[in-house]
Amino acid sequence: MPPAVTDSAGEYRGGAEAPGRPLYRRFARDEVGVIAVLVVFVAGVGFFHPEFLHSGNLLSITHNTVYVGLMACGIVFPLAMREVDLSVGGMYAMCMVVGAVLIRDGLGTWVALIAMLALSALLGAVNGAVTTYMRLPSFIVTLATAMLFRGAGLALADGKQITDLPQSDSFFTVLGGNVAGVPTAVWVFVIMVAALTVLFTRTRFGARVRAIGSNREAAEFSGLPVAWTRIAALSLSGLMAGVAAVFSLAFFMAGDPTVGQGYELTAIAGAIIGGTPLAGGRGSVVGAAVGCLILSAVASALAFFQVPINWTTFATGGVILVAVAADTLLRRIRDPRPAGG
Amino acid sequence: MLAASGLVKHYGGVAALDAAGITVERGEVHALVGENGAGKSTLVKIISGTVRPDGGTIELDGRTVQFANARQAADHGIAIVSQELMTFGDLTVLENLFPFGGPGRLGLVSTRAMERLAAPVLAELGLRVSPHARVETLSLADQQLLEICRALLQDPRVLILDEPTSALPREAADRLTETTRRLARRGLAVLYISHFLEEVLRVAQRVSVLRDGRTVLAGEEISAVSVDSLVTAMLGDTGPAPAARRERAVLGGSSLSLTGVGVPGRLREVSLTAAGGEIVGLAGLQGAGHLAVLDAVCGRARPAAGSVRLPGGTVPRSPRQAVAAGVAYVSGDRKGRGLMLDQSLWENATAVRRLGLGRDGFVPSRRRLVQRTERLVHRLRIRGGPYDIAARLSGGNQQKAVLAKWLDADPAVIALDDPTRGVDVGARTEMHEIVRDLACDGKIILIASTDLTELVDVCDRVLVFQRGRITDEIVGEALSEQALSLAMNAGFAAPS
Incomplete structure (x- = not known):
């Protein structure tokens, strides 16, 4: 290392405040807001309808969130690098059908599980490869593959549910059952949120995703493997749809080619509510999970207030708009200087 | 009228x-x-x-x-x-x-x-x-x-x-x-x-x-x-001649060379060599081809003819290969090509080594990265701490941050493109000082600039480009703004 500039009196000591720089600020910036909204909302509904707070209800809200929540956590990766994956809903349905067909036709359930995960990761990677090598926007590629996947599922299942599965198999009893009174899927959801948070915030891969989303040109100049990272991010988001499909199949014990319609948009909405902007560069896996929980909680609360079920979609739209507007507003108040100054 | x-x-x-x-x-x-x-x-x-x-x-x-x-x-x-x-x-x-x-x-x-x-x-x-x-x-x-x-x-x-x-x-x-x-x-x-x-x-x-x-x-x-x-x-009156250039041994050994390089529409049969310890300037009017040389060295322009050899013998075919072979690209377009503005200084300063070369492992130690950034902050006298968001730094300090992320990767070749664009005089002088120190350290330095004073101040020699070719080389004592400006404009107007 060269000596560079010689020291002189009165030199600025860069990072004097650095060692004390509190971790809570970094954390506070991104997730505390959504978590607070969820807690306040749940407490607020509980004030009027105490039965809303019963553990059974809260657990069922969480369980309902798991499938779309897993996809939301996965979709944070493409979103943070300014890509989008619209194929997760179709992927979810197709993987479920494929798993059900394999099991029905006598393949071992655990082998079928591996096949479902491998297929989803592979097809996610195909999304990424087509996007990269055909130089198309991921929006268009995954819009097309969403239909390909769902169509393949429909054709494979002949448009019907696949039901005659060995329901006493450990695959269904363990993965579709409870552990310590909580659905296995919920435990796995919690574990996946933690694992993906570490992957997103602490690893080289996560940092590459954020770097490319923040400034793609600078990333290219810095020698980052942009193409490979994009393929990996879309593969990961496909894989999470596969994980959701595994637990969905285990719980419902049927392969239904029509499930998960519009899940991709709910997952994206959850990620955005949770603080992953479409502009890329940032994101939060925890936020995405909490964002999906908020959407489920709102839907459930409407039932408690005896709002007709058909208003749920309307309410969901309202929640998304309010959440995103509030987030932007708060950001502007906290950080009045526009970036780039 | x-x-x-x-x-x-x-x-x-x-x-x-x-x-x-x-x-x-x-x-x-x-x-x-x-x-x-x-x-x-x-x-x-x-x-x-x-x-x-x-x-x-x-x-x-x-x-x-x-x-x-x-x-x-x-x-x-x-x-x-x-x-x-x-x-x-x-x-x-x-x-x-x-x-x-x-x-x-x-x-x-x-x-x-x-x-x-x-x-x-x-x-x-x-x-x-x-x-x-x-x-x-x-x-x-x-x-x-x-x-x-x-x-x-x-x-x-x-x-x-x-x-x-x-x-x-x-x-x-x-x-x-x-x-x-x-x-x-x-x-x-x-x-x-x-x-x-x-x-x-x-x-x-x-x-x-x-x-x-x-x-x-x-x-x-x-x-x-x-x-x-x-x-x-x-x-105008360019004032006294520039201070005597610092003596610097030009190291032999590995050098950077372009042989007969042609890039369609940009470069024609350009050959040059730059040795370790040398600061070579590239000058020309807009579109003259001097910037294409930087692009070729950084793996962004694939030559249709001739070849580019980096020290160690690598032929850069992509920015990623060039970076891996030890080429740094310090752009004056710090917001476009340099920094992740919404990320912190430490994330920017370690980006090349950590993310481009991937040398800090799959789960890099944040503490060690911050320490490394602190050393760079000290060495380059960046007014800012590792946790400061890049967008909040002044132009001069942003430019130093761009340099920091490349020095962090310890490159052999440093290509600078208008490195002090829009930077205040103090930071500019400091940047020049750092560039000279890097040359003393044996780095190969190529610098293109729209600011002729900059070339005169830091370069050992300047290659002048016109219409994709090297038309002149101005060395040592002969180097002045006047000489550069004349050489850049000379002779391309065969009266018609």
């Missing part, structure tokens, strides 16, 4: 223009020249109504006028063809010629009326294209002509051409200057801004020179000036 005088414009305490003026008569091509930052573009923007002056007057035919915006200037008959192409590639020639809708009735545009209006103008400029061709299918030169057509369709009295030939190949440029003269003969007043001094001598009847926001040569007859005298006027 057009007379601007005593124009003053300040940008936050800095005077961009300070008593500048220009007079353009009907029937003449009046050239305006000056160094980068001399105030040419500010002057043009004031005359064309996009910038309001802090002081001074503009007269048209003896009547004082004030423009609140570009539309008002256009209404007074001032048309401008700006430096950047402003064509809409997806639209047709006709649609480009009538951006505000064109002739027609009831809000419907009449294609036939547009064709009727456009035909004579297209013919006059010798633009032989179908009026229904999509503009992106046209050559660059034709698009430039199209812009002039658009300006002419406004039936202007004053036509401003801002660097009209900088993006054009030689022949097209010659044709354009010929057209310009013809338009002036037809009675138009043409204000012609150009970097190319030889071209100015051919096209203009009179010339004005701006230096540091002042008009230092006002409407001189073209027969009374030469490239030499224009350069002297642009640079």
Whole structure:
């Protein structure tokens, strides 16, 4: 290392405040807001309808969130690098059908599980490869593959549910059952949120995703493997749809080619509510999970207030708009200087 | 016709223009020249109504006028063809010629009326294209002509051409200057801004020179000036000779070499070598090819002919390969090509080693990365801490942050592209000091700059480029702004 500039009196000591720089600020910036909204909302509904707070209800809200929540956590990766994956809903349905067909036709359930995960990761990677090598926007590629996947599922299942599965198999009893009174899927959801948070915030891969989303040109100049990272991010988001499909199949014990319609948009909405902007560069896996929980909680609360079920979609739209507007507003108040100054 | 005088414009305490003026008569091509930052573009923007002056007057035919915006200037008959192409590639020639809708009735545009209006103008400029061709299918030169057509369709009295030939190949440029003269003969007043001094001598009847926001040569007859005298006027009294260059041993061993490198449209048979410990400057007017050399070294421009060899023998085929082979690319475009503005200094300063080369493992230790950043902050005297967001740093410190992320990867070759663009004097001097230290340390340094003083201050030698070739090399004591400016302008105007 060269000596560079010689020291002189009165030199600025860069990072004097650095060692004390509190971790809570970094954390506070991104997730505390959504978590607070969820807690306040749940407490607020509980004030009027105490039965809303019963553990059974809260657990069922969480369980309902798991499938779309897993996809939301996965979709944070493409979103943070300014890509989008619209194929997760179709992927979810197709993987479920494929798993059900394999099991029905006598393949071992655990082998079928591996096949479902491998297929989803592979097809996610195909999304990424087509996007990269055909130089198309991921929006268009995954819009097309969403239909390909769902169509393949429909054709494979002949448009019907696949039901005659060995329901006493450990695959269904363990993965579709409870552990310590909580659905296995919920435990796995919690574990996946933690694992993906570490992957997103602490690893080289996560940092590459954020770097490319923040400034793609600078990333290219810095020698980052942009193409490979994009393929990996879309593969990961496909894989999470596969994980959701595994637990969905285990719980419902049927392969239904029509499930998960519009899940991709709910997952994206959850990620955005949770603080992953479409502009890329940032994101939060925890936020995405909490964002999906908020959407489920709102839907459930409407039932408690005896709002007709058909208003749920309307309410969901309202929640998304309010959440995103509030987030932007708060950001502007906290950080009045526009970036780039 | 057009007379601007005593124009003053300040940008936050800095005077961009300070008593500048220009007079353009009907029937003449009046050239305006000056160094980068001399105030040419500010002057043009004031005359064309996009910038309001802090002081001074503009007269048209003896009547004082004030423009609140570009539309008002256009209404007074001032048309401008700006430096950047402003064509809409997806639209047709006709649609480009009538951006505000064109002739027609009831809000419907009449294609036939547009064709009727456009035909004579297209013919006059010798633009032989179908009026229904999509503009992106046209050559660059034709698009430039199209812009002039658009300006002419406004039936202007004053036509401003801002660097009209900088993006054009030689022949097209010659044709354009010929057209310009013809338009002036037809009675138009043409204000012609150009970097190319030889071209100015051919096209203009009179010339004005701006230096540091002042008009230092006002409407001189073209027969009374030469490239030499224009350069002297642009640079002024350059003061005492630069301080003696520091002695530095040029290390042998591994070097960077280009052999017969050709990049279509940018470089032709360029060969050069740079050894460790050398600071080699690359100079040229816009489009001369000096920047293509940096692109070739950084793996961004794939040579069609010849080869680029990095120290160690690697041939860079992509930016990623170049980075892996130890090439650093420090761009003056720090916001576009340098930094992740929304991320912290430590994330930026460790980006190349951590993310590009991937040398810090799959789960890098944040503490160690921050420590490394602190050392870089100290070494480069960055005013900011590791946790500061890059967007919050000043321009000079952002530029140092770009340098930091490359030094973190310990490169063998450092390519700098306008490394102190828009940076304050203090930071600029510090950057130069650092670059010299890096050379002492045995790095190979290539530097391109629009700022000639910068090249004179830091380089051991400067290669001068014209039209894709190396045309001159200025070494050591002979290196001065004057010599560079002359070499950049020399000889590409075989009188036609």
